[in-house]
Amino acid sequence: MIDQIVQGVLLGGYYALVACGLSFMYGVMRIINLAHGSLAILAAFLVWYITEQLAVSPFIALLIVVPIMAALGWILQRTVLDRSLRSGPLTPLLSTFGIAIIIDNGLFERFGADTRSLAPNIGDLSYKSWTLPGGVTVGQLGLLTLGVAVVLIVGLQLFLKYAPLGRAIRATAEDPDTAELMGINSRSVYAAAAAIALGTVAIAGAFLGMRATFDPYSGGAQLIFAFEAVVIGGTGSLWGTLLGAIALGVAQNLGAQVNPKGFLIAGHLLFFCVLAVRVFAAGGFSLNWLKALWRSQPA
């Protein structure tokens, strides 16, 4: 039981990583990016491809993939998202869903249906673990993932708080018209925010590849995990996302104890329970808490 909880917490570290970019993008642009999961898989494939081709460590490959994904984010915002933001509330959903289909099938076309993993490329990191008193084992990779998630979230918060660009992003997210009047080019800020979001997606993709397997059609599942983590943890801070991600991971691991197939079911059920409580307790439901989430600072 304790072991399952510990493993769930570690798994939550990955979910926090993948949820980070989704909530960031929603917070700034009010876009729920349905291609989010597919982009994470795209990043995983890029890391895998570079690792294989150049025979380097995935961590080195990640150094190349983060800027590539960030550039992709910039282009995506400038070409598609800017336009879809201006054409009604349904358009961003439809256009990002279209992008997801293109990415998924494009990956299938290029890389085929095989499942891949980066685990063979990171040596003993993929299985080495420490054993705590009481027989609980803590995987080094899991701990690293959780650590990276925490560092990323703290880093993003510090960036938003203290960096000039971070402040411009917050200002634009709150009121793009007024930000323009302060000399801020809101289109560029949006593009920068999309670049940052996809940079985090690249990291999430790499860690997905190291801790598990992936194939071209794994994107939908990643989107769902990310969304569930954000919804479950919606307590009003980026730490909420981390907590939500951990709750999701723990619920899944406990669910797996009940039934071998209970892993995913437990996560989905937790998601719906949290959603139902929120909808019926508040008498209404909106994503305002999400808006506040990434913007608020640690006390």
Add this chain to the structure above:
Amino acid sequence: MTDAVWVRRWSSVSIITIVGLAGIIAILAFGPLFLGSYWTSRLTTLFIYIILAVMWNALAGYAGLVSVGQQAFFGLGAYVVIRLSDAGMPVYPAIALAPVIIAVLALVLSPLALRLRGGEFAIGMWVFAELAHLLVNLDSLIQGETGRSLIALSAFAPDVRRANNYWFALGAMTIFLALVFVLLRSRMGASVQAIRDNEEAAASVGVRVMATKRTIFVLAAAGCAAAGALTLSTLITFQPKTFFSVQWTAYMIFMTLVGGLGTFEGPIIGAIVFFIVESLFGSSGVWYLIALGASALVFSLWIPRGIWGTITARSGIQLMPIGYRLLFRK
């Protein structure tokens, strides 16, 4: 003065359209007698596509609800048929009953689902579809991803089965088109279009927004369930992975966007376009799917009215008698 004014709903164009449609359906009803086995089964597929497109359009185009999880109802519709058949019910009555059962399920789900907004609703429905998929896999009858065949169908000779499927699909398509048509023509139809144009303004003139959306949500669920049940009758084997695939929703989105979101005729045209594209390029594999995604992207950004919406905007023609015209005595 007002005695000299009255309301007309039918125009000569719309009468011709409806008579024409009825005529086409009447001719199609004899399809299996002259079409041959290939076209009988191909047209069955087209009828199923039309149901899917019309239902997704009702949801997104009229109620403003973009769902990425309609495959939930599609898959559950098929699953219910397997279950009913296993319980001893004859196959075709089971196919007819499945949409009704799923409609009840959707009604139960609606209080939660309809309070979600925009992307929340879209992904929330997707999670629901995933959950439904996982729970169906737990059923020992289905044997996980292995799935189960609708064995009772083997009692029919292939030709008979093909013809039955055809008639059932044609019948279901006719019923759902008629339901949408009647809904749009009713006073609720005016409300539905008002919600589509401006939800808040609709509420301010007394439209029951929630109740109207619920009706559409339930109807769309029933339609997708019927399509799922019918697809099962053509494929025979129920494989959860196939039936709960998000691909079905991708098809629905493509058909609706290409044909024209928020019009009656658009999704029908979109389904026919999709059917033709699939017939021509379906065998070319993933490039075909990439092209579908790209078209969804292009239509949503640059041609948001779709084919039919663009045509009506240019020409002002109105085929279906769902509107109202005021006539004045000279």
Add this chain to the structure above:
Amino acid sequence: MLTATGATKRFGNFIAVDRVDFAVSRNEAVGIVGPNGAGKTTLLNLLAGTYPLSAGSVSLDGLDVSRTDAAARCRMGIGRSHQVPRPFVDMTVFENVFVAASSGGSCTRAEGYKASIASLDLCGMLSNANRTAATLGLLDRKRLELARALATNPKVLLLDEIGAGLTDAEASELVTIILQLRATGITIVWIEHILHVLLQVIDRLVCMDSGVVIAQGKPEEALAHPAVIEAYLGSGVA
């Protein structure tokens, strides 16, 4: 007949309407004026049920409707127009009005036709009945907004700046229509900036500033009230 007691609306830390008591009696026409940000439109939204109250209550004909939503209040007899007209753009003018008649007016199809035609006629929109609402100009949109509110068969009609942005000639046409409405016994609450238009119609004027009512009474008296002049023109002018 329509009463707000202690009506309050907060947006975050901002109090848009602060404990306002407001009442209008049957067949009365009340004008509301006040500077931008005075809370006039918010008060109208509280009366119509568009926003939930933060505190206080609203009642119609003695019935508490504080927790009734906008659509239901409309069906009970509160009709409204919006400051910026919100037509259903892809529907015809007649269909716009017919939705209102059949939903808000809760009537049969035949009654709905009749009510729609009558309100279009009254607002001078009958000849435009078959046009798509998207093609209408501003005056016609305002007329449609009014006709739609009328078709819901309201006991009380809440009007939000239907005169704004119109030329003189257009505004006086609107006044003629509203005077005709008054003659049919409809109660009117009208927010308007253009005073000379408003004064042709109303019995009583309510002046608001910073979320509270600062003066009310006969129009000339209310306008002469020092607090009103100060709110409009600033201290030292009076």
Add this chain to the structure above:
Amino acid sequence: MNVLSVEALDARHGLLKAVRGVSFAVSAGEILALVGANGAGKTTLLRTIAGAHKASSGKVIFDGTDISNVPANKRTRAGIALVPEGRRLFGEMTVEENLLVAGRTGRKGPWNYATVLDAFPMLQPLAQRKGNDLSGGQQQATAIGRALMTNPRLLLIDEVSLGLSPVAVNAVYESLQTVIASGATIVLVEQDLSRVLRISTRIVCLLEGRVVLEGRTSDVTKEQITEAYFGLRRPATLEVEA
């Protein structure tokens, strides 16, 4: 030398004509007051000059350059700053952050975080307070300070004293004196006529989107302004459209 000139400017909200053929000019060092009842088009006019609202026709010329098609953020960087109606502070950000975010891409000039705090002493103890948690007067001071951080040559202020207590209004105007002393040109919208008469050098009065009165403050009487303002009697300059 005109800092700003506006030529036959039209602006719409959808189909509503909010600004109709407005022309006027502001020369360096002037304080121009825009007055008029609400709905007269003052806010739209200011926003159109700042680039936050699109003009449907006409020209905005700043420093001799036609900037009619320049986006708002570039106009700000060229030296036009707007204090918008309702202050529009970034409410989740502190006073310090509100100021710094505006100074990020600004021009060089006398204003920076330190000099703004000097000009608005009331803000000094509030630097770490969130915009949402300020009083109206504190918000207005922050909003003006934020605009100054861009080192504008032309400062547009919408509704200087709207919703402020008399004490707060005094404090804000006192600080404006510092701004005027720094040589900026100001266009302001103000409901308080007596203030306008004291502070401005010129007055433009709008009624229903048109200029109905324009002149040097010293040449205009209160009666003329009041009449033009309310539109109770129709000013002779206002032609009636067919």
